[in-house]
Every structure is written in structure tokens, then in C-alpha cells.
Amino acid sequence: MFIRHKKGWEIPEREATPESLFLNRRALVKSAVAAGALLASGGLAEAGFFSSDAPAPAMPDPSLGLYPAKRNEMFTLDREITPEAVNTHYNNFYEFGMTKNIADAAEALKIRPWTVKLDGLIEKPGMIAIDDLLKAMPLEERLYRHRCVEAWSMAVPWTGFPLKALIDYAKPQSGAKYVRMETFLDSKMAPGQRQFWYPWPYVEGLTMAEATNDLAFLVTGAYGKPLPKSMGAPLRLATPWKYGFKSVKSITKISFVAERPKTFWEQLGPSEYGFWANVNPAVPHPRWSQASEEVLGTGQRRPTMLYNGYGDYVASLYTGLEKEPLFM
Numbered sequence: 314m315f316i317r318h319k320k321g322w323e324i325p326e327r328e329a330t331p332e333s334l335f336l337n338r339r340a341l342v343k344s345a346v347a348a349g350a351l352l353a354s355g356g357l358a359e360a361g362f363f364s365s366d367a368p369a370p371a372m373p374d375p376s377l378g379l380y381p382a383k384r385n386e387m388f389t390l391d392r393e394i395t396p397e398a399v400n401t402h403y404n405n406f407y408e409f410g411m412t413k414n415i416a417d418a419a420e421a422l423k424i425r426p427w428t429v430k431l432d433g434l435i436e437k438p439g440m441i442a443i444d445d446l447l448k449a450m451p452l453e454e455r456l457y458r459h460r461c462v463e464a465w466s467m468a469v470p471w472t473g474f475p476l477k478a479l480i481d482y483a484k485p486q487s488g489a490k491y492v493r494m495e496t497f498l499d500s501k502m503a504p505g506q507r508q509f510w511y512p513w514p515y516v517e518g519l520t521m522a523e524a525t526n527d528l529a530f531l532v533t534g535a536y537g538k539p540l541p542k543s544m545g546a547p548l549r550l551a552t553p554w555k556y557g558f559k560s561v562k563s564i565t566k567i568s569f570v571a572e573r574p575k576t577f578w579e580q581l582g583p584s585e586y587g588f589w590a591n592v593n594p595a596v597p598h599p600r601w602s603q604a605s606e607e608v609l610g611t612g613q614r615r616p617t618m619l620y621n622g623y624g625d626y627v628a629s630l631y632t633g634l635e636k637e638p639l640f641m
């Protein structure tokens with residue numbers, strides 16, 4: 314993906330230290346100060362700090378009981394499912410770092426309470442809590458291919474519901490031509506958002522026809538469980554005929570708009586990461602070929618397929634739009 318190389322003078326002192334070390338150092342200083350205060354008041358024993366070595370128990374995910382959901386057998390694969398451990402540890406989630414290894418950092422993502430705002434040109438604007446949304450929507454499992462613009466791919470058992478189900482619930486007005494989706498904005502929680510040269514928050518968008526296509530899927534789980542944070546909990550998009558950067562993670566706002574939204578990567582590099590971003594092996598990225606892909610976890614390369622093999626579902630969406638850069 315597009316990475317801006319910072320000039321020396323743009324790096325604040327705190328970023329000169331690797332982020333993880335920096336955060337640990339701050340956490341250490343903070344807890345040392347707090348412990349000092351408690352010690353001074355004789356409060357550590359009283360507070361039960363010495364009573365057990367056990368770490369604080371993690372809060373169970375309130376949606377745990379909804380998984381696994383029944384698989385929709387309409388969506389089949391031509392390859393093995395990517396092992397879960399490969400998938401959860403090879404991610405793009407720039408809010409938590411620019412490497413693929415963001416799983417630990419992404420644990421800082423706070424996914425409850427979590428609300429999704431519906432706004433714009435709809436009959437039913439408002440805020441909906443994720444657990445209410447999960448109860449209201451028809452959850453199912455789908456096996457999808459997932460093709461990143463960087464020429465790697467996976468095959469994922471997602472759980473979620475058709476984006477169309479949410480659109481029907483929101484009741485768009487006739488002026489709504491695009492669906493714009495936005496990630497949270499919280500640079501305290503997500504250190505990547507302190508990198509001011511990125512146009513945070515992450516934004517993606519689809520035309521109304523794309524968003525109501527059978528394949529457009531809002532994901533809440535994977536591998537028969539609630540979605541891991543590294544994969545964009547508690548709500549992300551999957552549009553398997555498009556390059557993966559269209560699959561916005563950790564969505565907090567869905568807006569129905571008349572104008573085509575400017576998307577995150579499009580703002581950074583319009584000639585490399587456009588609005589349409591449909592998979593096409595015959596259209597190279599300006600800096601590399603898209604003819605084949607590395608299938609993660611297998612050590613193999615496979616030829617890439619037009620629309621990632623989903624042409625029967627989506628090719629008709631683009632009739633009459635041939636002049637648009639549909640594959641960029």
C-alpha cells in the first residue's frame with residue numbers, strides 16, 4: 314500500500330521510540346505513579362492487589378452465543394479455508410500499525426459499548442447499539458475469497474448479514490446514490506491515527522447498486538466466533554469481488570449520500586487505489602502485476618480471476634460504466 318516516508322523533522326520525540334515500547338513505557342510510568350500513591354496510603358493490600366497472581370479475567374463477548382451461525386451453502390470455495398492463525402496474524406489495520414503484525418496492538422480496540430450511526434438520506438436515521446443490530450439482522454456464515462491489492466489472498470469463513478438487510482432497515486430516499494462507511498476516530502486508542510499524514514478516519518464507499526448486491530456482506534464474526542479485533546471487530550465490510558482495501562473495518566457510521574465519497578486510499582493515491590477497485594488480473598497496479606496472487610498459508614501462487622471469480626454476481630453492475638477506471 315502507499316506509505317509516506319516521513320522527513321526527520323516531522324518525527325516527534327515520542328515516535329522516535331518504537332510505538333510498543335513507548336506505550337509500555339508510559340503504562341509503566343503511569344502504574345508506578347499509581348502504585349506509589351496506593352503504597353503511601355497503605356492501600357495495595359486493602360485493594361486486593363497482592364491477593365492473587367491471576368490476570369484480570371477478560372470480559373466475555375456478549376455476542377458469543379450467536380456463533381456459529383448456519384452456513385449459506387450458496388457461497389462455495391475453490392480452495393481450502395485459510396487457517397485461522399494465519400488470518401488473524403496477517404492483517405492490514407493501519408490504525409494499529411503499518412506492518413501485518415498488528416494483532417497485539419489491536420487488542421486495545423474497545424468494542425463495547427459500540428454504536429453504529431445511520432444517517433444521511435434515509436427515513437430512519439439514528440444510532441444502533443451493535444448487540445441490538447446483531448439481534449435484528451439475519452446472521453449467516455459465508456465462505457468468501459479475499460484478495461488484497463498487494464497480490465495476496467485468503468479464503469475466509471465470515472459470519473454476518475447482507476448489507477442490503479441494513480439498507481432495507483434504514484429505508485433510503487431516492488436521492489441516496491452511495492453508501493459511505495466510516496471507521497472510529499480515537500487516536501488515544503489507535504496510535505496509527507496519530508500519523509497526521511493519513512486522512513483519518515478510514516472511509517470507504519459503494520454505489521447503491523453495489524451495496525445492495527447479494528455479495529455485499531457486513532461481517533461480525535469469522536471462523537464460527539465473534540470477529541477478532543485484528544480483523545475489524547465488531548463490524549466490517551466484505552466485498553469479495555473488490556480489492557481488500559474496500560473492506561472497511563470497525564465501522565461506526567454508515568451514511569447514505571448523493572455524492573461519491575472520497576475514500577481513504579483514494580485521497581492518498583488516486584492512480585493506485587481508486588474508488589472502484591474491482592479485481593482484474595489484466596490490469597496491473599502501477600507498481601506490480603495483478604496476474605497472480607500468493608495464497609497465504611499454502612506457499613502457492615494462483616492465477617487471479619476477474620472480479621475475483623464473482624463475475625456472475627457483479628459484472629452486470631458495471632454495464633455502461635466502461636469509461637470509469639473500474640479496476641483501479
Ligand code: MTE
Pocket residue numbers: 314403404405406407408460461462496515543544545556557558559560561562563
Ligand atoms: N479498515 C480500516 N479501518 N483500516 C485499515 O487499515 N485496511 C484495509 C481493509 N480495511 C484497513 C481497513 C486493507 S488494505 C485490507 S487488505 C483489509 O482491510 C485487510 O483485512 P484483513 O486484515 O482482515 O485481511
